[in-house]
Amino acid sequence: MKQTGRCYCGDLHYEFTGPVHSQILCHCRECRYLSGGSANASIVIAEESFQWTKGEPKTYQRSDLETPRTRFFCENCGTHICVKSPPRPGMLVLKIGSLDEHSWFKPEAAIYCCDKQEFHVIPEGIKVLDKA
Template sequence: MTITGRCYCGELTYCIESEPIMKGNCHCRECQYFSGGHPNAFLVMSDSTFQYTKGKPKTFTRSDLEKPRTREFCGNCGTHICTKSEFRPGAIVLKAGTLDDMSLFDKPDMAIFTIDKQPFHHLDADVPSYERMKP
C-alpha cells in the first residue's frame, strides 16, 4: 500500500509503502497541546520505507525527559507530521490529519490515555479504550 501526505502549506510531502500496524486516538495531555485540545488521531507505521519526497522537516525533542519523543513538523506552517520514539523502534507515529486520503484512517483501533480525556472528548462505545497505554 502506498500512502502519501503533506503539511498544510505543501512545503513537506511524504510517501510510505506500508500497511498501518495500528490506528488510534490518543487523549494524553501532550497530544492535546499538539491537536489544539482534542485527541490526536494517529497511525503506527513501519519506518523502513517512510521518506520525505519534498522538503526537510524541523524536529523538536524535549530535553527535560529521560526518553523523549522526537516530533517532525513543517518549519513553515507548523504541521506535525510524525513522531519517533525509543518506545517504538522501527516505527513512526504518523498523524492522520496529514494523509492525502483521510479514508485510510477510517476509525481507530483503540483510544489510549483516556485518563486525560476532557469532558468534551467523545469515545466511541465500539472502540476499546485504555486509561494509559494498551496493556
C-alpha cells in the same frame, strides 16, 4: 498501498508504502497541544516504509525528559507530521490529518484515557485504555 501526504503549506511531502500497524486516538495532555484540543488521531507505521519526498522536516525533542519523543514538523507552517517514540522502536506515529486521503481511518483504541477530557467522545466498540 502507497499513501501520500503533505504539510499545510506544501513545503513537506511524504509517502509510505507499508501496512498500518495500528490506528489510535490519543487523549494524553501532550497530544492536546499538538491536535488543537481533541484526541490525536494517529496511525503506527514502520519507519522503513516512510520517506520524505519533498523538503526536510524540523525536529523537536523536549530537553527535560530522559527518553524524549522526536517530533517532525514543517518549519514554515508548523504542521506536525509524525513522531518517533522510544517505546515503539522502528515505528513512526503519524498524525492522519496530513494524509491526502484519510477517510479510511478507523480507530481501534483510545489510549491515555487517564487524561481524557469530558468533551472528548470515544467511538463505541473500541478499546479504551488508561495508558498506552
